[in-house]
Amino acid sequence: MSKVLVAYFTASGGNVTGKVAERLAEAVGGDIFEIVPETLYTAEDLDWRNKESRSTIEMQDRNSRPPIASKVEDMAQYDTVFVGFPVWWYREPSIIDTFIEQYDFTGKTVVPFATSGGSKIGETGKNLKELAPDAKVEEGLRFAADVTVEELKDWAKAWC
Secondary structure, three states, X not given: OOOEEEEEXXXXXXXXXXXXXXXXXXHHOOEEEEOOEOOOOOOOOOOOOOOOOHHHHHHHOXXXXXXXXXXXXXXXXXXXXXXXEEOEOOEOOHXXXXXXXXXXXXXXXXXXXXXXXXXXXXXXXXXXXXXXXXXXXXXXXXXXXXXXXXXXXXXXXXXX
16 A cells, blocks of 8 residues: 655645645545745745745746755655645745755655646646656646545545
């Protein structure tokens, strides 16, 4: 039986992504890990209309790797890793790139999932595949805040 991890990042404290991640972990019987930045984001940091905001600067620099406060204990034990995040600038936030680069995903299946008011997940699957070339990286999907455990179970059954 494969072991599953649901890792997720949420910046604003609204925690839509966190709630979807909790439902997904329940749906797949997986462990859960919150990707927390070393320096938490403020409302000003997240102001996408401000070209000088932290999030805008990070997203404009494809090499930006915001540091993460903690690590997954024994990543080697997991066969499938779901990686969740709010969509930023039509892709994964830079901290997700940090997360992917911190571990060896060789032979693992990586499945991105996202939350957004309307933006699609973009080229996240392609981006993550470049960062974890020895993993099987799936396209992933964007979910509404009210997605149910049953809907997530049905979606995830291909990997669990």
